[in-house]
Amino acid sequence: MPRNARAPSKFCETWCEADAVSARIGRPAGLKFTKIEKRFASLYALRRLDLEIAPGECVALTGRNGSGKTTLLRVASQLTRPTRGELAFPGLKEGEAPAIGYVSHAIMLYEELTAEENLQLFARLLGIAEPRRRATQSLEATNLSARATSLVRTFSRGMKQRLAIARALLSDPGVLLLDEAGTGLDTESMAWLANRIRALRDEGRTIVMSVHGESALSQLATRAARLDAGTLVADTRAGATFQSVFAAGEA
Amino acid sequence: MRLFANTAALLGKELQTEFRSRELLTTTIVFVLIVIVLFSFTFDPSVSESRRFGPGLLWLAFLFSASLMIQPSFLKERTNDTLSALRLSVGDPFAIFLAKLLANACMLLLTQLLLLPIFAVLYNVRVFPVFPQLMLVFLLGSTGVAVTGTALSAISAQARMRELLLPLLLLPLLVPILIASTEATAALLDEKPALRWDWLGILVAFDVVFLTALWLFGEYLLEE
Numbered sequence: 275m276p277r278n279a280r281a282p283s284k285f286c287e288t289w290c291e292a293d294a295v296s297a298r299i300g301r302p303a304g305l306k307f308t309k310i311e312k313r314f315a316s317l318y319a320l321r322r323l324d325l326e327i328a329p330g331e332c333v334a335l336t337g338r339n340g341s342g343k344t345t346l347l348r349v350a351s352q353l354t355r356p357t358r359g360e361l362a363f364p365g366l367k368e369g370e371a372p373a374i375g376y377v378s379h380a381i382m383l384y385e386e387l388t389a390e391e392n393l394q395l396f397a398r399l400l401g402i403a404e405p406r407r408r409a410t411q412s413l414e415a416t417n418l419s420a421r422a423t424s425l426v427r428t429f430s431r432g433m434k435q436r437l438a439i440a441r442a443l444l445s446d447p448g449v450l451l452l453d454e455a456g457t458g459l460d461t462e463s464m465a466w467l468a469n470r471i472r473a474l475r476d477e478g479r480t481i482v483m484s485v486h487g488e489s490a491l492s493q494l495a496t497r498a499a500r501l502d503a504g505t506l507v508a509d510t511r512a513g514a515t516f517q518s519v520f521a522a523g524e525a
Numbered sequence: 526m527r528l529f530a531n532t533a534a535l536l537g538k539e540l541q542t543e544f545r546s547r548e549l550l551t552t553t554i555v556f557v558l559i560v561i562v563l564f565s566f567t568f569d570p571s572v573s574e575s576r577r578f579g580p581g582l583l584w585l586a587f588l589f590s591a592s593l594m595i596q597p598s599f600l601k602e603r604t605n606d607t608l609s610a611l612r613l614s615v616g617d618p619f620a621i622f623l624a625k626l627l628a629n630a631c632m633l634l635l636t637q638l639l640l641l642p643i644f645a646v647l648y649n650v651r652v653f654p655v656f657p658q659l660m661l662v663f664l665l666g667s668t669g670v671a672v673t674g675t676a677l678s679a680i681s682a683q684a685r686m687r688e689l690l691l692p693l694l695l696l697p698l699l700v701p702i703l704i705a706s707t708e709a710t711a712a713l714l715d716e717k718p719a720l721r722w723d724w725l726g727i728l729v730a731f732d733v734v735f736l737t738a739l740w741l742f743g744e745y746l747l748e749e
Contacts, residue, residue, distance in 0.1 A: 348749070353609050378609065384542065386546060395534060396614050399534055399535070441610065
């Protein structure tokens with residue numbers, strides 16, 4: 275059962291949420307989309323999409339603007355409920371909730387709070403023990419310790435994106451979803467991001483990232499999938515056809 | 526008990542960001558002050574007229590200011606898609622509502638507390654002998670306004686014409702709160718002050734019904 279896809283009624287919820295939090299940290303999981311359909315009024319964002327991603331795979335999603343990449347990632351993160359179809363997380367036990375980290379092109383942080391306050395807030399919400407220490411560790415890992423007490427609104431785009439990734443990694447997620455995480459980054463920030471994603475991939479996390487064409491990020495992928503008008507039109511693992519997916523996606 | 530831990534963390538965030546910027550609180554206090562002063566200058570009420578109309582004017586001013594104050598509750602979460610980050614982090618989405626409605630109720634109560642002495646001077650009514658009872662009415666009234674307003678703020682934040690939509694939905698829905706709060710306040714400002722439990726009962730019932738509805742169905746209001 276997906277974490278946010280709760281039973282229709284609240285009466286079914288248990289009071290064991292604290293245990294569920296500690297249990298969901300760091301679990302490797304895959305993603306299985308079965309006949310997923312998402313409609314906004316009369317507009318189809320996803321059309322009966324089938325895609326199975328094994329635990330530990332690093333998938334680059336490509337396609338034109340409006341092809342359904344963001345919707346697919348938001349369905350995967352359970353922020354958006356599909357109109358039809360099913361989402362499952364292979365590799366998890368029955369009833370076990372997946373730990374998902376999600377980075378979108380919006381930074382998903384409070385600009386009127388400092389970097390430290392943001393991470394501490396989300397660490398508390400996730401039920402992480404010692405949120406202060408976790409926030410400090412995350413800031414060190416993203417080379418932002420020197421700006422820990424600065425308001426996020428004073429950060430450059432690259433710094434904000436690093437902090438956004440730190441937030442997404444707070445719960446040590448087994449599944450990481452990146453929606454155009456490299457947008458607007460300079461060369462240095464892009465290199466940092468690529469190194470970070472490489473490290474996360476090598477740790478065995480499942481990574482699904484939407485990209486536009488070939489980039490430092492797309493080169494990290496072990497699999498490429500292209501969407502067009504909400505339909506999966508190409509799906510290939512590294513090989514001869516791999517580059518063509520990105521080229522065709524930007525046509 | 527993660528719900529309460531999440532609510533406490535989010536309430537801290539709401540109050541911290543507001544007291545850091547002081548945008549909403551300042552605007553609301555100034556707005557209510559202007560309305561109270563304008564009413565006072567326009568009608569120049571006598572003591573008996575103040576007792577009769579003052580509570581109604583006061584609560585109307587509070588309701589209008591509440592619709593201004595509550596409007597950005599969920600709207601500001603759209604700026605950087607922080608609502609998605611919250612939804613991914615909290616165990617129960619009700620914690621988001623609970624924190625926001627508590628923050629809104631706190632700010633409304635603070636506004637009422639600051640403006641009560643000014644109201645007492647301008648309308649020549651004695652509020653200090655019945656101050657604790659007035660605070661009880663303000664607490665119950667503000668809670669009702671905050672619960673309803675926070676729920677509707679979540680709905681209107683996703684709509685077009687959102688600035689117009691919230692007052693249009695909120696103000697008619699708050700008529701029971703307006704009537705009960707006004708009557709309870711008027712009874713306290715009367716020559717022979719009395720705490721009207723019947724009106725307080727209506728306020729409690731309103732608060733409980735809307736809070737329960739929000740607890741049961743709130744998560745659907747956050748869905749895309």
